[in-house]
Amino acid sequence: MLFWIQAFVKIALIVGVLVNMAAILLWVERKQSAMMQDRVGPNRAAIAVFGKRFRLAGLVHSIADGIKMVWKEDWEPKTGDKLLYRLAPIVALVPPLCLFAVIPFGPTLYIDHAREMFSPAWATEATARTVPLQITNLDVGVLFIFAVAGAGIIGSALAGWASDNKFSLMGGLRAASQMVSYEVAMGLSLVGAFMIYQTVRLDEMVAWQQEHTWGIFVQPLGFVLFAVSAIAETKRVPFDVPEGESELVAGYFTEYAGLKFGMFASGELVEVCTSSAILVTIFLGGWHMPFFTDRGLEFIFRGASAVSPEVAAQFVASHTMTPGFDASQGVTTASLLQHCANAFASVNGSFVWHWPHWAVVVVGLGNFVLKAAFLIFMQLQIRWTLPRFRYDQIMKLGWQMLLPAALVNVLVTGTAILFFNGPSGG
Amino acid sequence: MTATTKIIRKPARTLADQSYLLEVVKGLGVTLKHFFKGTAQLVSGNRPDPVKEPYAEGVATIEYPDEKRPYARRWRGVHRLTHREDGSPRCVACLCCSTACPAQCIYIKPAEYPLDDARRGYERYPEEFVIDELRCIFCGFCVEACPCDAIRMDTGLHMTALDNRASFIFDKAMLMSFPSQDNTFLSENPRHEPGDESHPGIDRVRGGH
Numbered sequence: 001m002l003f004w005i006q007a008f009v010k011i012a013l014i015v016g017v018l019v020n021m022a023a024i025l026l027w028v029e030r031k032q033s034a035m036m037q038d039r040v041g042p043n044r045a046a047i048a049v050f051g052k053r054f055r056l057a058g059l060v061h062s063i064a065d066g067i068k069m070v071w072k073e074d075w076e077p078k079t080g081d082k083l084l085y086r087l088a089p090i091v092a093l094v095p096p097l098c099l100f101a102v103i104p105f106g107p108t109l110y111i112d113h114a115r116e117m118f119s120p121a122w123a124t125e126a127t128a129r130t131v132p133l134q135i136t137n138l139d140v141g142v143l144f145i146f147a148v149a150g151a152g153i154i155g156s157a158l159a160g161w162a163s164d165n166k167f168s169l170m171g172g173l174r175a176a177s178q179m180v181s182y183e184v185a186m187g188l189s190l191v192g193a194f195m196i197y198q199t200v201r202l203d204e205m206v207a208w209q210q211e212h213t214w215g216i217f218v219q220p221l222g223f224v225l226f227a228v229s230a231i232a233e234t235k236r237v238p239f240d241v242p243e244g245e246s247e248l249v250a251g252y253f254t255e256y257a258g259l260k261f262g263m264f265a266s267g268e269l270v271e272v273c274t275s276s277a278i279l280v281t282i283f284l285g286g287w288h289m290p291f292f293t294d295r296g297l298e299f300i301f302r303g304a305s306a307v308s309p310e311v312a313a314q315f316v317a318s319h320t321m322t323p324g325f326d327a328s329q330g331v332t333t334a335s336l337l338q339h340c341a342n343a344f345a346s347v348n349g350s351f352v353w354h355w356p357h358w359a360v361v362v363v364g365l366g367n368f369v370l371k372a373a374f375l376i377f378m379q380l381q382i383r384w385t386l387p388r389f390r391y392d393q394i395m396k397l398g399w400q401m402l403l404p405a406a407l408v409n410v411l412v413t414g415t416a417i418l419f420f421n422g423p424s425g426g
Numbered sequence: 427m428t429a430t431t432k433i434i435r436k437p438a439r440t441l442a443d444q445s446y447l448l449e450v451v452k453g454l455g456v457t458l459k460h461f462f463k464g465t466a467q468l469v470s471g472n473r474p475d476p477v478k479e480p481y482a483e484g485v486a487t488i489e490y491p492d493e494k495r496p497y498a499r500r501w502r503g504v505h506r507l508t509h510r511e512d513g514s515p516r517c518v519a520c521l522c523c524s525t526a527c528p529a530q531c532i533y534i535k536p537a538e539y540p541l542d543d544a545r546r547g548y549e550r551y552p553e554e555f556v557i558d559e560l561r562c563i564f565c566g567f568c569v570e571a572c573p574c575d576a577i578r579m580d581t582g583l584h585m586t587a588l589d590n591r592a593s594f595i596f597d598k599a600m601l602m603s604f605p606s607q608d609n610t611f612l613s614e615n616p617r618h619e620p621g622d623e624s625h626p627g628i629d630r631v632r633g634g635h
Contacts, residue, residue, distance in 0.1 A: 038484060385457045
């Protein structure tokens with residue numbers, strides 16, 4: 001029962017956040033580009049509440065856009081393929097939403113112990129009720145991402161075909177060829193990471209990075225290659241030849257209006273979110289941050305031994321038995337936090353600051369969100385900085401630069417692993 | 427004589443340029459600099475006034491209906507009829523402007539002052555003063571022709587879009603209701619009423635002897 005509840009809650013949460021993120025990113029994109037170009041950006045639309053007009057720095061424009069899209073005439077090309085035409089926006093929007101299913105966005109939550117200090121014993125408890133902050137934990141992990149991201153091609157290709165418009169068809173062709181090309185580089189750029197992590201499961205990748213170091217430090221080339229391919233997959237500037245408004249009107253969604261167009265547009269923005277989330281998970285340590293462990297912050301000086309769970313437990317116990325703390329009054333989160341702050345002390349030459357379990361989960365979640373937000377910001381920055389590539393340049397970059405570079409990355413990674421770990425492997 | 431040729435080669439692109447990655451980072455540096463500067467200005471509300479400092483660094487947008495860049499002083503906008511000190515129009519209904527008007531868009535109905543008025547016989551006043559602003563070509567000849575500086579085009583207003591032709595026919599009251607860009611109804615050229623002490627010499631009140 002808990003499984004189903006938590007699955008529905010997590011799915012609703014993720015889909016809700018992502019769809020709303022599309023609206024927010026619309027605002028971010030407009031405002032950010034305005035800031036970059038020494039403009040003011042959108043700020044006119046307002047909501048009137050009791051005669052007072054709230055402009056919310058232009059955020060209302062996103063709402064106005066939504067209302068506009070809903071009320072627009074839902075025009076369809078008369079000679080096109082009706083079924084495929086209606087299917088295409090759905091196929092374009094759903095895969096980016098599905099991608100998030102396998103991404104771990106926070107540490108595992110032990111709901112029975114949320115207010116306590118972390119104990120590794122929970123993980124082995126048969127009765128422990130756990131909520132992994134990940135919709136589903138597939139063994140195929142990243143391969144699922146490749147498969148579903150690949151399905152995104154179908155949406156734009158269908159739209160291009162079903163619109164019965166030459167511009168749309170050209171756009172659909174370009175989208176299909178570009179995405180197929182970059183899928184190859186994208187897949188190969190992660191092989192080095194698989195070799196190091198020795199897994200394709202995303203939660204294990206995060207665990208590896210928590211234990212060792214962030215993926216970007218062991219796979220810098222892989223990070224760049226994957227980032228470039230991911231931006232190309234989103235079909236946005238500088239890789240927006242499928243849209244190519246200077247040549248193809250609007251490319252594969254030329255014939256779309258209203259909410260169907262909105263689904264393409266928000267699909268693009270959701271893709272920005274998911275590709276950032278994937279980059280964070282694989283290369284930037286997921287919800288991990290330096291000195292952040294299951295228990296809180298632990299900074300171990302070189303030469304000092306790590307704090308064992310027993311010491312930590314003792315440590316917390318000693319602080320919870322101080323005069324100000326009365327266990328009979330119930331453990332309130334505020335009192336626990338207070339006592340943990342007191343526990344910020346030096347143990348065995350190390351800084352240790354343990355938090356209750358819920359705080360660890362919240363901070364982990366925050367880490368993930370902040371890192372993803374940073375990458376989204378950088379993606380938008382790149383989108384508004386670079387001019388569009390020519391079609392042949394995109395193909396050349398994909399097949400002649402990224403693909404060989406990804407292969408070299410695999411070779412170098414394999415050599416390095418053999419060198420450091422010997423022929424038997426890690 | 428042999429022609430000398432100077433061969434200009436395309437500037438060589440270095441490997442760093444070719445790789446594009448470094449150039450992308452440089453470009454991002456430029457845009458990020460602008461982004462943070464603009465954001466800081468807008469968030470703090472401490473941005474250069476785009477009207478007064480149009481060439482200052484930073485956000486340069488003039489938010490038009492709220493902020494306006496003033497027109498040049500010689501810019502010809504909607505006409506106004508200047509006032510005397512007592513609020514009556516300076517126009518003496520000499521019909522110079524309507525005569526000079528190439529578009530013939532000015533109609534003046536002159537009227538005499540009452541018999542007992544000192545100005546009777548010297549000046550008239552416009553009982554009606556109508557300009558068809560749709561027909562006007564904004565050449566400024568009326569302003570040049572006026573001997574009394576009674577009609578000016580220094581309101582700084584451009585013609586707004588009204589929704590019917592009748593609205594563009596401005597009568598005397600309307601023309602007198604526009605101030606200049608400096609927000610005055612008077613003119614920069616002072617008018618000396620007859621008998622003004624600051625204006626010595628002959629005039630029609632003091633006589634010539």
